[in-house]
Amino acid sequence: MERTLNFDHWARRELDAVEAALDAWVPADTPAGLGEAMRYGVLDGGKRLRPLLVLAACQALGGAREAALRSAVAVELIHAYSLVHDDMPCMDNDVLRRGKPTVHVKYGEAQAMLAGDAMQALAFEVLTPDAGVEPALQARLVRLLARAAGHAGMAGGQAIDLANTGRLLDEATLREMHRKKTGALLLASVQMGAACGAPDETTWRALSEYGEAIGLAFQVVDDILDCTQGSDKLGKTAGKDLDANKPTYVSVLGMEAARRHAQELRVAAHAALARAGLADAAALAAIADKVVERDN
Template sequence: MERTLNFDHWARHQLDAVEAALETWVPEDAPAGLGEAMRYGVLDGGKRLRPLLVLAACEALGGSREAALRSAAAVELIHAYSLVHDDMPCMDNDVLRRGKPTVHVKYGEAQAMLAGDAMQALAFEILTPDEGVEPVLQARLVRLLARAAGHAGMAGGQAIDLANTGRMLDEATLREMHRKKTGALLLASVQMGAACGSPTPATWQALSVYGEAIGLAFQVVDDILDCTQASDKLGKTAGKDQEANKPTYVSVLGLEPARRYAQELRAQALAALERSGLADVAALAAIADKVVEREN
């Protein structure tokens, strides 16, 4: 498996392209300040992990850059909208996100709700241009993203999360919750990037296993950081899950077992890349390392 890559240089090039695309596609002139709230919620912040996964998977398969860039922007809009809504008082009631006040704190609850709604709709508009992306590919990308965002994915996982606050879950139930809430969109990012190329069934399966492992590893590490890092390091409120008595990998497994599990998931992801049959998966492998080794 090829691992020679200046990842920071590669990632900066990709992120500059994603940021420019979002700057272009997220409107400033939406009515009554809505555009300002949308742009505040999605621009200039976050790790942009999901777009990087899209672009890395597309590059590994030599796929369509246009389709991948649109997919990267769309998946980031879905992620950003979910954060806007999750932070609201009716959900997680958080006041800090990406190192700044949450959208409802800055613009009010009604505007935050509308901004999230508009970002979700915009994601699918971006995926369906009049030209540049074949209609069959458009449909596949829309289906992958919609499924990851809806009841079978992110929204369903959040529902499970809210329903189990204050309850002790077993590891299998916790894993299923996070597979939907966090993992589904990360898996979809890998699959959308792969769909921009022409993967064989074996390659698709291997990349899907990689995406599932990365999705779960990200959440395990998130749970670890929530109880080991300060808010200024995380860019969001630390200790929030423990304070709300929510089940996490640390509360279910313990801190050191959770750390070992994250390493096991990284090994699973890298092994899946080995089986993918792709010549250059250096960016995907580096992302797996970054997910587990990150400190915020």
């Protein structure tokens, strides 16, 4: 209970810092409304799970704050751009996101595509400031994020998703899809936060295992919530995956096994944290619980 209260306090403070950084670094004054569409797509919404993972991992290692805050903003920009593109008519054709009209509904498809493109570029721009972050660390952070966002990560997972709509998948293929589609960026969040410190090999490996478990748990719970919660609660269209005949953990494993799997992944995340030998792993531990216990 004590830990949860502290976590909520910590999370609120960190989220304020993330929102302020996003507000400062996502430009308002770009030409032709592009900045406005970018800001609409990323400000004032979302759980900010990825930024919190970055900042918690950095803090657990006593890492560099400026680098971590830039990493937090960069991963959120990548996540947000993927949602903007994913919502477009040629992909999921979704009109509601975080309880608001999606970017292409509000600004048109062309501007939405450009805004997503510019958000991805901005993520890498934010990671490479003229000063304030060691150049070698800048390069390492870009490397982690680019690999997680691209063909071997998020974009590759989306392609698998696209190719398998309406098909039955076995659990191994479903896991592979989600490991790339959502898992890679969640793992990168933990690793980028860790890279801002000076993790030894054991800590790096254990934190990576934590990140993988969190990534998978997040998706399993997402699939459960898609079946059990209404659109109001989720802030997006519920039951959509089922309607679209997309394979989910619930459709592949069944609801009870999916719930059990989420709990196993929580245990695995905690076990990995214990192996990481961190001075202060409380925030990371609390995030593992939140990811599994959330109701939206």
